[in-house]
Amino acid sequence: MDMDVTKLSEMEFRVTMVKMMCRLEKSINENVNENIESLRAEMRANLAEIKNSMSQMQSKLEALTARVNEAEERIVELEDGLVEEKAKIESGLKKIHAQECRLQEITDSMKRSNVRIIGIPEGVEKNRGLEEIFEQIVAENFPNLARETSIRVQEAERTPPRLNHDKPTPRHIIVQFANIRSKDTVLKAARAKKLLTYQGKCIRITSDLSTETWNERKAWGGIFKALSEKNMQPRILYPAKLSFRIDGEIKTFQNRQSLTNFVTTKPALQEILRGAL
Amino acid sequence: MDMDVTKLSEMEFRVTMVKMMCRLEKSINENVNENIESLRAEMRANLAEIKNSMSQMQSKLEALTARVNEAEERIVELEDGLVEEKAKIESGLKKIHAQECRLQEITDSMKRSNVRIIGIPEGVEKNRGLEEIFEQIVAENFPNLARETSIRVQEAERTPPRLNHDKPTPRHIIVQFANIRSKDTVLKAARAKKLLTYQGKCIRITSDLSTETWNERKAWGGIFKALSEKNMQPRILYPAKLSFRIDGEIKTFQNRQSLTNFVTTKPALQEILRGAL
Amino acid sequence: MDMDVTKLSEMEFRVTMVKMMCRLEKSINENVNENIESLRAEMRANLAEIKNSMSQMQSKLEALTARVNEAEERIVELEDGLVEEKAKIESGLKKIHAQECRLQEITDSMKRSNVRIIGIPEGVEKNRGLEEIFEQIVAENFPNLARETSIRVQEAERTPPRLNHDKPTPRHIIVQFANIRSKDTVLKAARAKKLLTYQGKCIRITSDLSTETWNERKAWGGIFKALSEKNMQPRILYPAKLSFRIDGEIKTFQNRQSLTNFVTTKPALQEILRGAL
Missing domain, CATH: 1.20.5 (Single alpha-helices involved in coiled-coils or other helix-helix interfaces)
Structure with missing residues (x-):
């Protein structure tokens, strides 16, 4: 535009x-x-x-x-x-x-006819064999049993089989009897006599049990002591049961749990076992 | 605009x-x-x-x-x-x-020299010991064996060791012999005599086996009965094998499976075991 | 528009x-x-x-x-x-x-009082029992032991208990002694005598061990041979340990691993065991 x-x-x-x-x-x-x-x-x-x-x-x-x-x-x-x-x-x-x-x-069953003897010096068996050592122990501690023929020793040996020179204590001796009755007789006699000796030195004779059973028995320790102090006659039954007298009858417990359950119904017992259970 | x-x-x-x-x-x-x-x-x-x-x-x-x-x-x-x-x-x-x-x-192996005696009243062993009770049983039932010295009893005990007063039946007695031959002799004599007694009352003498082996033996029950009815001579072999006679020879079976496999090749046997296998 | x-x-x-x-x-x-x-x-x-x-x-x-x-x-x-x-x-x-x-x-423990005898023909025990066969073996090979009363045989039996006709070799015989000492005496005598016989035919007497322990013992084979060739006095200790003499002292080994560890510190031994370890 x-x-x-x-x-x-x-x-x-x-x-x-x-x-x-x-x-x-x-x-x-x-x-x-x-x-x-x-x-x-x-x-x-x-x-x-x-x-x-x-x-x-x-x-x-x-x-x-x-x-x-x-x-x-x-x-x-x-x-x-x-x-x-x-x-x-x-x-x-x-x-x-x-x-x-x-x-x-x-x-445990394989050890049921055995006892374990603790404290016998190494080497004493050199010329005699451990069976003879056991006979000496019986003669020294249970002269009454020495005459009994029913105590039949099957075998006696050191355990472990080989000596470890680094260990200062002598190895235990396992005595295996021909039957459980022989063992029971010896163990009963050993329990009855407070002090056992071999050639004047203090020794111990105990049941021969599996490690597990020993541990289970040891686990009753504090409870056993507490019951003992109250004269409740505690006993360890084979293999590791605890029995004791309460209210006029004898009660037996397989393990700590069954005792714990029982204790809840007995305030007096609860008091006795306070700290131990 | x-x-x-x-x-x-x-x-x-x-x-x-x-x-x-x-x-x-x-x-x-x-x-x-x-x-x-x-x-x-x-x-x-x-x-x-x-x-x-x-x-x-x-x-x-x-x-x-x-x-x-x-x-x-x-x-x-x-x-x-x-x-x-x-x-x-x-x-x-x-x-x-x-x-x-x-x-x-x-x-089973630990029990191989044992027999189990069922039905002996509790308490009879009080003054005599169970070994003597066993001698009485032998004298009462197998007078021929009583004179044999080869039967060596190692031990006899009640099982379980402690009496349970709630149970109405007496505890079994386990007799342990010094060797398997003694046990076999006693067990054979017991099987040969249909009725065994102790002081006139009926008792039983059986093998002493593990619970598992007992259960395995019991599991053959129906089959055993069916074979027995046909006269096939079934037998339980140690520990829990089944043997029986078929086609003129003796066959042995470790377990039900091996028998089942065998049966598939034998229609007649299949018929006999119908319902039992 | x-x-x-x-x-x-x-x-x-x-x-x-x-x-x-x-x-x-x-x-x-x-x-x-x-x-x-x-x-x-x-x-x-x-x-x-x-x-x-x-x-x-x-x-x-x-x-x-x-x-x-x-x-x-x-x-x-x-x-x-x-x-x-x-x-x-x-x-x-x-x-x-x-x-x-x-x-x-x-x-192993259950077999500790046993020896295993290999090579005794089947059937020789028919009229005599295996205990008597063992007495014959002792009389034939260890006349000195035959007079010793401390060798107490508990039991002798074939293993396995039943004969398998398909196997060409006779079953082994297990002799169970009343105690380990009897077994040790017999085994020691057997080792001392190079050639053992039964009725003039060659037999062998060995420890009776669990299959596992046998396998562990066999596993030392090559090492044992190499040490033997160097007069290092190798020995198998119960149950399956190896011991031998080195630098004037006797060393014992639980298993191959512990030997392997030891060998690293001994170049001379390493040389001897080259290929065997």
Whole structure:
């Protein structure tokens, strides 16, 4: 519209006006639509990009979901497997415990005709054999038994079989009798006589028990002492039971737990065993 | 364009027209572009927001993927670990089973020179000892054996060692012989004589076996009876094997499984054992 | 604008021009805004769709995250559980091993008064009993011992108890003595005499040991031979220890490991045992 419209003839102006208007309409439409289309293109590109990303994420999410599904299944299988194995372990450990008890029983049973003699100096058996040493012990401590023929010694040996020169104390002697009665007779006589000697030196004669049973017996120690002080006549019964007199009758307990249960019903006994149980 | 164009001079109108057209173009362009830019801004804001959200999701997805990776690795380790432990458990349980068998063997072996006497009233041993009671039983039931010196009793005792006053039946007596031959002789004599007595009252003399072996022997019961009815001479062999005569020869079976396997090849035997096996 | 503007009067043209301009403005605005609004609608629809998808993905991601959280917790529990069970298994297996050792000890201990005689033909005991066969062996091989009364045989039997006709070699004979000393005397005499016979045929007399102890003794074989060749006086001590003379003193080894440890300090011994250890 640079031209000088004032110089045009009337008709020229009119035609020019109309042309200008047409051109204006066209140019505006073109210009604007171009802008719009450029925006549309920009947006569509963005949307396409986003949709593409989203579709990728969707795929990844689905793949991950599938993996989580599988992982969960494997976890369930592991959980079930562990429960199964736990049960097997539990049952195995129970069997192991039962076998331990049985091994202890067998060991004790194999030692049932034995006594253990503690304190006999090493070497005294050199020219005589341990059986003769045992006869000397009987003669020295239980002269009455020496004449009894029912005490039949099967075997006597040092334990452990080989001497360890690093240990200052003599090895124990295990005397195995032909039967339990012989052992019981000797053990009873040994308990009745407070002081036992061999050639004048102090010795001890005890039951021969498995280590486990010894430990179980030792575990009664404090309780035994407390009951003893109250004259309740505590005794250790074979293999490691505790019995004592209460309310006029003799009660026997397999283990600490059974005594603990019993004690809850006897406040007086609870008082006596306070600190020991 | 409120002005009255009719009142303008020709030249004024022309100039006005051109101005109006310019203004129109400008105003339309401005107006439209503003709209477009506002849309663009709106869309860009939306897109930015979406892209931001997507980038956050992407991060979360990646983090989650990393966690799933790690979880899968831990699952693999757990699976491998469980397989390893399963193998250990399997081997442990096998060893436990083998040890059970061995404990049973040892227990049976420790009882191999014993017999178990059932039905001797409590207290009869008070003044005589159980060894003498056994001699009475031999004299009463097997007068021929009484004169034999080869039957050497090592020991005789009640089992369990302590009397339980709540039980109405007398405790069994375990007689331990010096050797298996003595036991075999006594047991054979006991089996040969249908009715055994002590002071006229009915008693029983059996092998002394581990509980497990007793249970295994008892488990042959129905089969033993079925074979007996067909005169197939079934016998229980030490410790708990079954033997019987079939097709002119004696077959021995360690356990039910080995018998089951054998039976599949013998339809006649299958018929006999129907319901018992 | 099809009309012929040239035919209009001046005033008509002016009014027409103004109207046209107004119409143009209106039409352009309408047209353009329609385009913009259509784009806006399109974009908003797209954005809504995307946001909806994203919100769905977000939900899925959150749900999956929750599942991964839970899975991780279950994995931790499984890991802790497995560690716990592993410890139990470890302790169980240790106990099983200890019990195996103890069973071996018990079995060996039960056989401690026994010897095993290998090579006595089946059936020779038919009219005499195995105890008498053993007396014959003593008379034939150790005439000095035959007069000793301290050798007390408790029992002699074939092992296994039942004859397997498929095996070409005679079953071994187990002789159980009343005590270990008797066994030691017989075994010592047997070792001193290189060649033992029964009715002129070659026989062997060995310790009676558990299978495990035999295997442990056999495992010393190559080492024993190598030490023997160097006159180092190797001996197998009960149950399966190796002892030999080195640098003027006698060393004893419980097992191969303790020997291996010792050997590292003795290059000369290492040379002797090269290939055997």
